[in-house]
Amino acid sequence: MxxxxxxxxxxxxxxxxxxxxxxxxxxxxxxxxxxxxxxxxxxxxxxxxxxxxxxxxxxxxxxxxxxxxxxxxxxxxxxxxxxxxxxxPESPRWLAKQDRWDKCQKILMLIHADNNPDDDLVRMELQRLREACDMDRIQSNVSFTELVxxxxxxxxxxxxxxxxxxxxxxxxxxxxxxxxxxxxxxxxxxxxxxxxxxxxxxxxxxxxxxxxxxxxxxxxxxxxxxxxxxxxxxxxxxxxxxxxxxxxxxxxxxxxxxxxxxxxxxxxxxxxxxxxxxxxxxxxxxxxxxxxxxxxxxxxxx
Incomplete structure (x- = not known):
């Protein structure tokens, strides 16, 4: 046992x-x-x-x-x-990758800005995630073989x-x-x-x-x-x-x-x-x- x-x-x-x-x-x-x-x-x-x-x-x-x-x-x-x-909460990065930006923003507001939608930190983090997602879409296919x-x-x-x-x-x-x-x-x-x-x-x-x-x-x-x-x-x-x-x-x-x-x-x-x-x-x-x-x-x- x-x-x-x-x-x-x-x-x-x-x-x-x-x-x-x-x-x-x-x-x-x-x-x-x-x-x-x-x-x-x-x-x-x-x-x-x-x-x-x-x-x-x-x-x-x-x-x-x-x-x-x-x-x-x-x-x-x-x-x-x-x-x-x-x-x-779900990971903001994962939500961003799924194009669920409204939910992503709400979670960023919750954990970083006390639910303030106008917080500069939240806006900067959202912009950073958008740039990362745009860059990753150029190579959209993901497989384990890429790691090796x-x-x-x-x-x-x-x-x-x-x-x-x-x-x-x-x-x-x-x-x-x-x-x-x-x-x-x-x-x-x-x-x-x-x-x-x-x-x-x-x-x-x-x-x-x-x-x-x-x-x-x-x-x-x-x-x-x-x-x-x-x-x-x-x-x-x-x-x-x-x-x-x-x-x-x-x-x-x-x-x-x-x-x-x-x-x-x-x-x-x-x-x-x-x-x-x-x-x-x-x-x-x-x-x-x-x-x-x-x-x-x-x-x-x-």
Whole structure:
């Protein structure tokens, strides 16, 4: 049942992950793209933090309720999400592409001008959409093959691989398995869980600078800074684990696994610190930028 549920959940999350950045990017004004499109990533960091503390609290429950309750509680935000979608406006860019200009104008007025039809910002945005639509009508046929042909191939490659490399920064090693890493470093029980929760707090608050400065600094410099810092902290973790660590005794370490690793003393403390710094490097860089950058690469008709 869990495997099937995970499969269905994966499909649904995949749909949302594909649609949300595009939808939000099309609602946002160009000069606020980084802030608005990066905001869902900040929401994700809050969700991870809240979910961790709910799970931590439920761990004190007796019996199967300790793991059934966190799963059940997930249905509450999903129900609000489902019904909330019915009140979401359509994307102005999509409406413009369908020549539904009256509806497009109403939504632009609603989200950008407090329903003021004479707002200059709305008029400018409408004019920009008209120009984009006129340009796209010159090449009206759209197919997937266009993405894999020059000149769009390079943009397509970047759009896909920015997302791929966002995952290959190995942030999920820290997000999913931080209790295992800290267990190898000698933490156990509540000490491990509380120390792990700090990770998720860092994730929430260090994302904020990216939202504030992404539109001022640019996407590429932030990705470069994030890549360099992630490289430093991961190499330190690997070097310390390899240089000062050793195989755990038979039966595993701190209830982790039978085949585990162990590191103690000052090197263990540095590994814990580097784990925090990995998150502090990812949160303001590859986390939000990977969502912001990809939707900005493609033309309206694509």
């Amino acid at each position: 869990l495997v099937v549920g995970r499969f269905i959940n994966g499909i649904c999350v995949g749909i949302c992950s594909a649609q949300v950045p595009v939808y939000v990017a099309e609602l946002a004004l160009a000069h606020k793209g980084g802030l608005v499109v990066g905001a869902p990533q900040w929401a994700i960091t809050w969700a991870i933090l809240i979910t961790f503390y709910i799970s931590y609290g439920c761990s004190f429950l007796e019996g199967t309720a300790s793991f059934r309750a966190p799963w059940a509680l997930q249905t509450i935000p999903v129900i609000f999400f489902f019904f909330g979608i019915f009140w979401m 042909k020059p000149p769009m191939l390079w943009r397509f490659h970047i759009g896909v691989f920015v997302q791929i490399w966002s995952q290959l920064t190995c942030i999920n090693v820290i997000m999913y398995y931080i209790t295992f890493v800290f267990g190898m470093a000698g933490l156990s029980g509540n000490n491990n869980l509380v120390a792990s929760s700090i990770n998720y707090v860092i994730n929430v608050f260090v994302t904020i600078p990216a939202l504030l400065y992404l539109d001022k600094v640019g996407r590429r410099p932030i990705l470069l800074m994030g890549s360099i810092s992630l490289t430093v902290w991961w190499f330190l973790c690997a070097g310390l684990m390899g240089g000062y660590g050793s195989s755990a005794p038979p039966g595993g370490l701190n209830h982790i696994a039978e085949e585990s690793w162990s590191i103690t003393g000052t090197p263990a403390k540095v590994v814990i610190a580097c784990s925090y710094l990995v998150v502090a490097s990812f949160a303001p860089s590859w986390g939000p930028v990977s969502w912001v950058y990809s939707p900005e690469l493609f033309r309206l008709r694509l």
